[in-house]
Amino acid sequence: MNFELTEEQAMIQDAAKQFAEGVLAPKAAELDATSNPEIMKSHLAQLAEQGFMGVNIAGEYGGTEAGTIAFSLAITELARACASTAVAVSVSNMVAELIQAIGSEAQKSHYLPKLCSGEFAAGSFCLTETEAGSDPAAMKTRAVKEADAWVLNGSKVWISTAALAGVYVVWAVTNPDAPKGKGISCFLVDGDNPGVTVAKPENKMGQKGSGTHEVVFEDCRIPLDAIIGEENQGFKIAVTELCGGRIGIASLALGVASAALDYARDYVQERKQFGKPLAEFQGLQWMLVDNYTEMEAARLLIMQAASLKDAGKPFAVQASMAKLMATEKGNKACYDALQLLGANGYMQDFPLERYARDIRVTSIYEGTSEIQKVIIARSLFSN
Structure with missing residues (x-):
């Protein structure tokens, strides 16, 4: 298996990272505190200009046509800075993909350019x-x-x-x-x-x-x-499209958890107790080691599901596994990262409390963790 990104995928990941760091991160705390829709509309309009509102949509409809792996990479980078914006992008892309997959030509020609261009702020x-x-x-x-x-x-x-x-x-x-x-x-x-x-x-x-x-x-x-x-026949559509949405939410959870772990890693290298940096205590090192390893496993599961979807192969079970792993272990990662900051992690002056609040819902929406286990169990016992 080739784990190397294509040039296009790497470019989209880098563009998402730059936008997240330059535009989303400076506004993330304010957006969380105020829920100002004007901030969100501005974010989505700028993301549409850069092609992030139709990552897996055909170019003839105004989409980027970059595939599911690129979509996952973009959502992860956006979520590192602002989970609220990332989920809006994920859901709108899911709406666009459903219309592209199921819609008539007239429906695709009417709705997809508006979603991709930002004429429609969201779907x-x-x-x-x-x-x-x-x-x-x-x-x-x-x-x-x-x-x-x-x-x-x-x-x-x-x-x-x-x-x-x-x-x-x-x-x-x-x-x-x-x-x-x-x-x-x-x-x-x-x-x-x-x-x-x-x-x-x-x-x-x-x-x-x-x-x-x-x-x-x-x-x-x-x-x-x-x-x-x-x-x-709409129920079949719902079940099918939720699978793709689970890749988006798994990617979002990966982004939030990764941001939390990176912040905690940097913090323990600066914070001193008992005359030395916290990073020199093996117990704290192992907390980070376990969480980074679990999130890397989640990333690989997400990439597997995305690769199968791009190849036109069945991916529902893999998407459920990816979402289960990324969201459950992502929640653990955020809470462990908060713990590493001690009392500071509980304060709104630091981003860990926001990461912990933002990631909690990922194990609930787009199918709870329990529903993902039902789906995986059915695959195990279907023979």
């Missing part, structure tokens, strides 16, 4: 409901077909960057008499549709700069051709 993925999270097939949102339109009624929760979205990918029940999960369809809904209401942002523990909202659809009329993919 949102509307699947989860109050009683349909880990079990999305239990959703209640309905879409009724009339003579000239589909009419949507229902609500979705925990929707990332919903207030900035130019387009929503929405799942709804279209055949309530079908067996569970068999009568669901997928739709594209414009962000300015008068039947859409975006609630106030949730007051979250972390990733505060990325707004998370309830989105309500009330007699929301959309054209008959707004359906994406085949009618009543």
